[in-house]
Amino acid sequence: MGAERGGLLLKRVLAGVPAGENPLTHVAELPERAPTFAPWPQWTPARLIEAFARCGVDSPWAHQAEAAGHAHAGRNVVIATGTASGKSLAYQLPVISALTEDPRATALYLSPTKALGADQLRSLRDLDLPDLRACAYDGDTPMAERDWARAHGRWIFTNPDMLHRGVLPAHGRWSTFFRQLRYVVVDECHTYRGVFGSHVALLLRRLRRVANKYGADPVFVLASATVADPATSATRLSGVDCVAVTEDRSPRGARTIALWEPPLLDDLSGENGAPVRRSAGAETARILADLVIEGARTLAFVRSRRGAELTALSARRILSEVDDELADRVAAYRSGFLPEDRRALEKALACGQLLGVASTNALELGVDIAGLDAVVVAGYPGTIASFWQQAGRAGRAGDGSLVVFVARDDPLDTYLVHNPAAVLDKPIEATVTDPGNPYVLAPQLVCAAAELPLTPNCLEPFGPDARSILDGLVEDGALRKRPTGWYWTSRDRPHGDVDIRGSGGEQIAVVEADSGRMLGTVGPGSACTTVHPGAVYLHQGASYVVDDLDLEAGLAMVHAENPDWSTQPRELVDISVLNTLTRQIHHVAGGEITVCLGEVAVTSQVVAYLRRLPSGEVLDQVPLDLPEHTLTTRSVWYTLTDDLLIGSARLAPADIPGALHAAEHAAIGLLPLFATCDRWDIGGVSTAQHPDTGRATVFVHDGHPGGAGFADRGHAALIPWLTATRKAISACECPTGCPSCVQSPKCGNGNEPLDKAGAVAVLSTVLNGLRQPPA
Known part of the structure; x- marks a missing residue:
């Protein structure tokens, strides 16, 4: 029933559509794809082959072996293939081989989210190779474990934020690690775009500079979703020439892709009397509930934190009318949750306790969820690459699956569901980064100078404008020019003042006034629009109203309330x-x-x-x-x-x-x-x-x-x-x-x-x- 699974699930969802409505604008059937295997490279240690075999991997797919071969030969490489195409094995193979052959060798893994890093570390530990001494070093890592990682870790799993604030500023304490650094893995590198991507591009140049100071010249292995011109994008991001592996040889189950436009509401008009469609969130909640009733493991991607909360809440309400136990098997997952809440949800997802999850794009890259039957994409996620990344979460293990793209009441979504070729046939975009942006380059040069004095010979990787920007930094008093180069002269490190995510500063903490409990965080750029006084704030299905916003203190104080209105x-x-x-x-x-x-x-x-x-x-x-x-x-x-x-x-x-x-x-x-x-x-x-x-x-x-x-x-x-x-x-x-x-x-x-x-x-x-x- 594998190939038919997606069509059967779509019929089940359509059975709940009221008579006279036809929300489908297009249905596409993507055929399954057979795998192409390759032999293990001759240089692969026997114990590593045995470890993969214990985990059910008898031989690699051809694209995995090709990418691993480039990395082992010392070539910087980007593997740009689809979701569930085994990119992890492509970098694990050369890195683990190097760490096995040389007991002093080290490696660094970077992921855009802590959830993804934790999941990749778990999969590595499943290989049961203790000599690797792989460990996490991120914001959730306790201080004692951070000390152990710095002193003994051989494969450090971290993220750009921690590399920027915790590792490079204290590189002297990491000298043993940097001296033997053989590989740098940059996972999901297509997510590094815009201002964040530009910061990460310069951060990677700072990383190479510090590694070179200790005599290391690591090989970069980048993993990406399918993007246009991955070699050029990866080269611009990493600062080193990269070869690309793009032909996906992994198996893929058949997929049914449905484009879905919610109907117009006859009895409701919006601003200035404009017609209004049923919201994508409400439509997604109903589809999610139908799929959970069917027993299909389903992930719904929703555009906003608030939307994810409301979608999960609505789906639970629908399910409670059928079976209270089913209602308990649906939850929301989003960024801004506290670490312990996030870990509990990830565990429930991994063991199948949860059948339906409404998530922001935090799970587009996050936990590696196996065996999903369906994905609902509520609103265009911004790029074709992200759409296919989210859609690719369905149909793992070669089974048939369903993907439903539900259009929001929005010009782009409406255009896409009525022009299917723009979604299904349009080439994937290239990522956009601009490391030469002076608002990004200037603070990054200050951080680089605080790590190691800048000299004329080390400016080339930072681009042609670096010299003029350094002159401006000297005029502003941020750096001091001496005959040998540019120096940071303050005792305080500048790294804490540089926000690499481009959100404009420190996160605003949302705190319940009565209990003092921290509910979550919002970015400073969106604080005035999302947690202004009087705003309705949702957290894990509960509603709060903001009493006060103190931008200087970084605090939004709220109280529990469930008003009849939104803001x-x-x-x-x-x-x-x-x-x-x-x-x-x-x-x-x-x-x-x-x-x-x-x-x-x-x-x-x-x-x-x-x-x-x-x-x-x-x-x-x-x-x-x-x-x-x-x-x-x-x-x-x-x-x-x-x-x-x-x-x-x-x-x-x-x-x-x-x-x-x-x-x-x-x-x-x-x-x-x-x-x-x-x-x-x-x-x-x-x-x-x-x-x-x-x-x-x-x-x-x-x-x-x-x-x-x-x-x-x-x-x-x-x-x-x-x-x-x-x-x-x-x-x-x-x-x-x-x-x-x-x-x-x-x-x-x-x-x-x-x-x-x-x-x-x-x-x-x-x-x-x-x-x-x-x-």
Whole structure:
């Protein structure tokens, strides 16, 4: 029944759909794939072959042997194959062989999440090879175990955060480890993108520099999901030339992939009377419950922490009407949980105690869950690579499986479920990193100088702008220039002030006021919008209301309460042009269109929040007194002259702001199709006359200091990006604009004003102009 399993599960889910509804927009059947095996490399120690055999591995797949061979020969390698393709064995084979042959050799493993690192360490220990002395060194490791790892560990499992703050600043205490460092494994390297990826790229250059100081030149082995041009991406990330292994020779069970669009709700309208679809979360909860009733082990990926909590809560409520015991077998899993809560959930997942889990992307890379029957992807995860990574969690061990992609009420999701080729046939994206971003490079150079004085000879790996940035750091007093190089002169280390995840500083702790219990954390960049005073905060199915937010102390105090409403922040945003890097002018009949890429300053302030009933009705608007936040970043923007807007686009002056605003919203929603980003990584501003351009202008900017490469990607793909944007708006069946086309969940102006037809006219005018050669 293996190949038929996915189709049978889909029929079970569809059986619960009300009569007259047909949420399916497309169903694809992916055939199973047979494996291709290879012999163990001749250099593999006999005891290692025996250990793998005890774990059920009699011989490697061809791509595992190929990648291991490159690493053993001293070549830096990236293995970029699908989920469940055995990338772990590809790096375990050369690393364990080296550690077995040389009792002094050491290795370092880096993962983007603690959960993934802990899971990989567990699988290594299952081989029962005690001489490896493999151990964790992360934020959850007790101090006594950290001391043992530093003194005796041979294979250290850690993450970029701990390498940055705990290992490199104290490299003198790790000298024995660094002196014999043979391999550095960088797992799930496709996740290192944007600002975080740029920080990690420079962190790896710092790591090589420290290793070289102790006489080591480790081989880098990178593991990635399937991405475009993995050799180039891995080389940019690691700073060393990498060869790529991309042909996946592992077995794969047949998969049924269903694209699912929730129906419109006849009895409910949203903002400004727009039609509303049943939420992706509610639809996912029902699908999850149906699959659990069927006994199918299911993982639902939900876009937000709050969404994961609500989805699990709704699924449990549905199941409790069938069987209370089934309700207890569903849970939420997300980042921000305390370590002990996370470990308990991981254990319940591993042993099969939990049948259904609603998770953020924390489990996209986290625990290696075997034997899943189905995956539900609630909302496009931001990249095609992430979609296939999440979908790949289903159908392990060669069994048939079901993958359901449930569209959110969102322009990109709507576009994808009606254009299946954009999901199923589109090439995987290349990761976007920019190690030369001065907002990233400057603090990384300060950290490097604090570890070892910088000299002219060691600057090349840090890029061509390193010298000028060092001169600026000297002028600012951050570093001191001496004849031999650049020095950090303070007793305090700078590493604690550098946030490599790009969240803007220390996490905000969410604490229950009555008990003093810490519930979790939120990033400082999102604190004003998620834990402002009066906000409703969800944690493991329980509801809390925020009493106070102290940004300086990093504390949000909450109390338990279950109100009938939800909260939505209102935000004022302004933008100013600091530096125009490129400008293209297109002269067209009746006016002029310009397209620019440059540096901007975005000023935002959360000024109020709305309280909404589940029906969407707004109870009231509550003012807030929170500080302004200014972000210096990169943006792409286009301008139109008034003659074009009134003449070619045929817009009345009063309709221009709504048309530009709608075009901006839809463009933000569709940019993730052309840049490796999420819509929450970017922002936008539109205005009928901007003071810096003197014209009607639409900006789309990166949401990270200095930029993360997303606006640059949008600028490079401007015509296909705006073409897809216009198509998504035109194809939407709503009359005047809705969340599936031009309304945005993150709009600080409450989605006012918006003009759907005007947006199509603006985009048509711009695209017609862009087809003219630039002046």
